[in-house]
Amino acid sequence: MNLIYSGNHYTAVEVGSFGKTRVVMGINPQSFCFHLEPKKTFEAPEAVMTVSADGxxxxxxxxxxxxxxxxxxxEWKKKERPVLLNSWEAAYFDINEKKLLKLAKAGxxxxxxxxxxxxxxxxxxxxDKRSLGDWEADKKKLPDGVRGLADKINALGLSFGIWVEPEMVNVDSDCYRAHPDWAMDIPGREHSEGRNQRVLDLANPEVVDYIIEKMTALFSGANISYVKWDMNRIFSDCYSKYLGHERQGETAHRYMTGLYHVMKTLTERFPHILFEGCAAGGNRFDLGILSYFPQIWASDNTDAVCRLAIQTGYSYGYPLSAVSAHVSACPNHQTLRVTPLPTRYHVAAFGVLGYECNFCELNKEEFLEIKRQIAEYKKWRQVLQFGRMYRGRQDNLYEWTAVSEDQKAAVGMLAQKLTAANAPYARYHAAGLAPEKCYHFYNQPMKHDIREFGDLINTAAPIHIRKDSFIHHAVAKFVKMDGETEDYLVYGDGLMQAGVNLKQAFSATGYNSEVRYFPDFASRMYFMEEQDESGVL
Incomplete structure (x- = not known):
């Protein structure tokens, strides 16, 4: 079940003494009390439910x-989403036009x-302590304003997008100083700050009009193709000065209807803009937001291992096209975990792919690998954004498959959390394919840095090489270890029932190009294309 609503909600499931199951889902009754005038109506949120014989x-x-x-x-319902580069983890607040243009050129x-x-x-x-609510460009950072930067970005051959957080305000802002009554807080009680900001009272029509006015001016003042609509804190101190004491039970719901009015107005005025909601601090990923914005940023946690669980969870109720996922730097900025660049890409590719790292500071190998990733994703974008998502294992190994609607193409992924010595052979089981179709199943062979093998390199080197020495690093520039190749013609029922017995993983000794190097946090992506038995499309 799910609810087409973004506000406070409640779900209860009860099995009675006669074995009947009853489900109630809707607005949370706690602190909710709506005064309904005579001859007026109240429209409650709709709940949706599904059943299936396939679990x-x-x-x-x-x-x-x-x-x-x-x-x-x-417009973006079935339209392929662009691959983006976001400035946040590359620079955080330390941005200016020169730095942004340099980053965009590299992108x-x-x-x-x-x-x-x-x-x-x-x-x-x-x-994050100031200026939320003041949606005018800092001319010290952007001398020609947002429009000037957007024009320069467009001249590079790129579309331009911008971040906003219109529902929030800092106390240290011109907006708050002019309208302190627009922010939610409980009279006579110290406010509970979140990320140094407060929630604007969207139950107040003046606030709604202000947001629409400021966002309309911003979006019409430059060639903006994409908007990231953030929400970086949860609700607290939920009190509307506009409604008055006797109608506070309406505040939370009227906030949501105010927000929906803002979103409806702006998406109708700017139908060409790709709006992305954000499930960061506010944890707001739901059918209400998706009724206006076609995709949502899944989490500020970009760690690939964490994202395996996060994106698996979303797959139970949402299509791949709704889930925004980025490749970020390592050590990861949220967990400090180090994961391979291919794994970060493989996980983020199952959804709307973006990058959030400093392209200007990548080494040559990283840059070329990302360039290859982007080209590969564009080739398979239709499947990875609009394919049907199938989950396999979800333990130490995660197994995902995205299948095109016509079942002619599919992309699979196998990702591992932790490796084990002498692990059994791994199999990849596809799902959702046409049993009678013949598929070309293959991977993208990888090249491995010899430094990943440490001093084991001496079992193959003609001379002794000390780990992390100058010679070790010098040799690594020119010598790569070939990864395994998987390349077969297999019928759909074979791929789904028996699976593919993958090349043996490395186990202490005997590495060659027929051995699968699969350490902690490793992953592989597999491609399946319909062909006849001779290998012809």
């Missing part, structure tokens, strides 16, 4: 189809299609 997998795909066909709307060279300027571009926004 959680069948129910998941029912929900994915429902969301894709009946919730997401507008363009790698194949990026959309450049996004994240937080830090407005007011006196040097950190």
């Amino acid at each position: 959680f997998g069948g129910m998941s795909r029912n929900m994915q189809y429902f969301v894709q066909e009946h919730i997401i709307r507008g 363009k060279e790698a194949g990026i299609e959309l450049f996004v300027m994240d937080d830090g571009w407005f007011g006196e926004r040097k950190d």
Whole structure:
């Protein structure tokens, strides 16, 4: 079940003494009390439910189809989403036009299609303590304003996107100083700050009009193709000065209807803009938001290992096209975990792919690998954004498959958390294929850095090489270890029932190009294309 609503919600499931199951889902009754005038109506949120003889997998795909066909709307409903580069983890608040253009140029060279300027571009926004609510460009950072930067980004051959957080305000802002009554807080009680910000009272029509006015001016004042609509804190101190004491039970719901009015107005005024909601601090990933914005940033946690669980969870109710995922730097900025660049890409590719690292500081190998990744993703973008998602294992190994609607193409992924000595042979089991079709199953062979093998390199080197020595690093520039190749013609029923017995993983000795190097946090992506038995498409 799911609820087409973004506010406080409640779900209860009860099995009675006669074995009947009853489910209640809707607005959370706690602190909710709505005064209904005579001859007025109240429209409650709709709940949706599905059943399937195919268990959680069948129910998941029912929900994915429902969301894709009946919730997401507008120009971007079935339109392929661009590969973006976001400035946030590359620079945080320390941005200016020169730095952003340098980053965008590097992105363009790698194949990026959309450049996004994240937080830090407005007011006196040097950190998260000030200027939320003041949506005017900082001319010290952007001398020609947002429009000037957008024009320069467009001249590079890139679309331009921008970050906003319109529902929030800092106390240290011109907006708050002019309208302190617009921020939610409980009279006579110390406010509970979150990320140094407060929630604007969208139950107040003046606030709604202000947000629409400021965002309309921003979006019409420059060639903006994408908007990241953030929400970086949960609700607290939920009190509307506009409604008055006797109607506070309406505050939370009226906030949501105010927000929906803002979103409806802006998406109708700017139908060409790709709006992305954000499930970061506010944890707001739901059918209400997707009724206006076609995709949502899945989490500020970009760690690939964490994202395996996060994106698996989303797959139970949402299509791949709704889930935004980025490749970020390592050590990861949230967990400090180090994961291989291919794994970060493989996980992020199952959804709307973006990058959030400093392309200007990548070494040559990293840059070329990312360039290859982007080209590969573009080739398979239709499957990875609009294919049907199938989950396999979800333990130490995660197994995902995205299948095109016509079942002619599929992309699979096998990702591992921790390796084990003398592990059994691994199999990849596809799902969702046509049993009678013949598929070309193959991987993209990888090249491995010899330094990943440590001093084991001496079992193959003609001379002794000390680990981490100058010679070790010098040899690594020119010598790579070939990865395994998987290349077969297999019928769909074979891929699904028996699976593919993958090349043996490395186990202490005997590495060669027929051995699968699969350490902690490793992954592989597999491609399946319909062909006849002779290998012809």
